[in-house]
Amino acid sequence: MLVLTRKIGESIMIGDDIEISVTEVRGKKIRLGIKAPAFIPVNRKEIYQLIQRENLASTRAPGEVDELVSLLKK
Amino acid sequence: MQIASSRFGKIEVHQEEIITFPEGLVGFCSFKRYLIIEREIDRPFQWLQSIDNPELAFLMTDPLLFYPGYKVELNPQENAILKLKKVKQGQVFVLVAIPEDPSRIRANLLAPLVINVLRRLGKQVILEQSGYPLQYQLVK
Numbered sequence: 351m352l353v354l355t356r357k358i359g360e361s362i363m364i365g366d367d368i369e370i371s372v373t374e375v376r377g378k379k380i381r382l383g384i385k386a387p388a389f390i391p392v393n394r395k396e397i398y399q400l401i402q403r404e405n406l407a408s409t410r411a412p413g414e415v416d417e418l419v420s421l422l423k424k
Numbered sequence: 425m426q427i428a429s430s431r432f433g434k435i436e437v438h439q440e441e442i443i444t445f446p447e448g449l450v451g452f453c454s455f456k457r458y459l460i461i462e463r464e465i466d467r468p469f470q471w472l473q474s475i476d477n478p479e480l481a482f483l484m485t486d487p488l489l490f491y492p493g494y495k496v497e498l499n500p501q502e503n504a505i506l507k508l509k510k511v512k513q514g515q516v517f518v519l520v521a522i523p524e525d526p527s528r529i530r531a532n533l534l535a536p537l538v539i540n541v542l543r544r545l546g547k548q549v550i551l552e553q554s555g556y557p558l559q560y561q562l563v564k
Contacts, residue, residue: 388504391447393550400558401535401550402451407521408532411483 430479432461437475443539445546446505450535455480458546469520472537484517487533490562496536496549505547506540514538520562530559 354362361371367387374381384392425437443458457475468489474480487494496516498506508514516538518531533556539546 388501389446391450393450394552397534397550397552398450401532401548404521404532404535404558405449405451405482405519405548407523408482408484408519409480411520411522412526 425475427473427475427478429473429481431471431481432473435459435461435473440544442475443544443546445537445548447547449482449537449548450550452480470517472517483520483522484537485520485531487516487518487531487536490531491533491560494533494556496538496551497554498538498549502538502547502549506538506545507543508538508540513540513542515541518560521559527563529562531562532558533560534558 356362356372358372358375361369361383363369368390369383369385371383371385372380373383386392425439427435427437429435437459441459443460445456445458447453448456452474455474455476459473459475461471461473461481469483469485472482472484494516496511496514498508498511498514503511506514516536518533518536520529520531522529533551534554535548535550535558537546537548
């Protein structure tokens with residue numbers, strides 16, 4: 351992994367379109383500003399991973415869901 | 425065009441039915457073109473069948489059936505993908521997961537799918553500030 355040192359107000363470019371800047375450092379917390387084209391999703395990794403796992407779970411549903419439908423009507 | 429889906433067998437796909445998710449779904453970014461499959465036996469559920477990967481289909485439903493008042497708000501960046509004139513014009517689905525014990529069926533209210541039906545565009549939106557749960561139990 352590439353590791354760079356930056357100061358507040360400085361940034362890095364990823365390709366031509368993505369800029370990540372350090373806006374604030376407070377104790378152990380760092381605030382980052384991210385400029386990226388709209389089609390590039392930017393998310394916190396923890397949330398991204400949780401949703402990824404949940405998405406995968408919804409592809410594993412049994413072939414027929416009619417039994418479930420009756421369960422929901424109870 | 426025809427696809428041989430693993431879940432539904434051969435499906436005839438008409439160009440005008442294809443919904444493009446320009447970013448794909450979270451964790452599935454390489455699969456961008458989908459088809460909504462609605463069958464009587466699955467109601468109130470639908471399937472989002474991938475055209476690019478015939479083995480991939482997501483189970484989904486209308487969140488308002490289970491969570492009255494469910495509301496999606498889009499920021500301008502999200503709407504840049506969807507190109508909706510009004511958020512209300514978007515059709516909203518949530519993905520449904522069925523674990524081993526089917527009575528624990530759950531829906532992901534945190535990251536719904538929003539579809540611009542007119543322009544056939546879709547996006548999975550993450551409602552980070554909403555407080556909606558990732559796993560909402562559908563059977564109480």
